[in-house]
Amino acid sequence: MSRIHNFSAGPAALPEAVLRQAQEELLDWHGAGCGVMEMSHRGKEFTSVIEQAEADLRALLGIPEQYRVLFLQGGATQQFAQIPMNLLAGRSADYIVTGSWSEKAFKEAQRVAPGLAQGSCVRLAASTRESNYTRLPQAEEIKLDPFAAYLHVCTNETIHGVEIPAERIADTGVPLVADMSSHILSRPVNVEKFGLIYAGAQKNIGPSGLTLVIVHRDLLGMAPLTVPTLLDYAVQAENGSMLNTPPTFGIYMAGLVFKWLQAQGGLAGIEQVNSEKASALYNCIDSSQGFYVNPVDPDCRSRMNVPFVLANPELDASFLTEAKQAGLVGLKGHKSVGGMRASIYNAVPLESVRVLVDFMNDFARRNG
Helix, strand or coil, X not given: CCCCEEXXXXXXXXXXXXXXXXXXXXXXXXXXXXXXXXXXCCCHHHHHHHHHHHHHHHHHHCCCCXXXXXXXXXXXXHHHHHHHHHHCCCCEEXXXXXXXXXXXXXXXXXXXXXXXXXXXXXXXEEECHHHCCCCXXXXXXXXXXXXXXXXXXXXXXXXXXXXXXXXXXXXXXXXXXXXXXXXXXXXXXXXXXXXXXXXXXXXXXXXXXXXXXXXXXXXXXXXXXXXXXXXXXXXXHHCCCCCCCCCHHHHHHHHHHHHHHHHCXXXXXXXXXXXXXXXXXXXXXXXXCCCEECCCCHHHECCCEEEEEECCHHHHHHHHHHHXXXXXXXXXXXXXCCCEEEECCCCCCHHHHHHHHHHHHHHHHHHC
């Protein structure tokens, strides 16, 4: 069997070593006589799975004791509503909008706020929509409320390819809430800068169906009684993410990915590989004499999601057809922006990026 070079934005590539281990354990996990998908989430076997997964995640990210780790469902999109449900508490919240996903989060919070409590509101603190989400806002463009319940950002925009560098994440005096779905675990993170971090699993953590939430304990217990029990972070924390049946197989797979990351040298080690992959691809684009163009400000280009367009869009169909013939898939850009996009998450090998670069260079020579 020949595996493809998978540049899908999500669900995305998983490490081959993880897939092979899951395959080996599918029918019989550690002598249990059944696989993780078949065992009770209340039994000692799965309890050991979820506890080990949390311990390994804490070690990878350096998560302090005062933070709770929740393994939830509903995707990051559910968190767009669940966050204001839990954190607004009759106050206001600020949103910085730098792409499609932070824009969706902002709009969903606006829908939720009026029904929570009198005085709840959601403010647009800054937006780069006028620049087609190709840059981050300048400091003078950001208007923050010092009394806000929280400030929401998306630290990596999957569609537009804009990433907030670690050094630009500053303390504003209010809890910082971050959607890290498409670059979590791709680089070291100072968790203590954040009040809450959330991420859908299907990009850098595991299969779709699992959502990760890391929340400071001081932000628990603020949800009004009108918030459904299942959506209350405090209740989920009290029940160890098992108020109802959790996504057991997704948690198991995430745990295998966490072990795999430890074997790569942790987040510092995988960051080095990710930097090399991103540099190779951006160098290919920038040296193509305009045949390929990445529109994002170089100071905030994503290492995970690299959108680009061909100078001649009439070549798009040929590019995608020939790429697929070469085993390069998942390169079509999001329908809202068009063009191309290569998502080069942790599990995408450096060799796959090299094959993509060679193909792009050859395609440009033949069609330029």
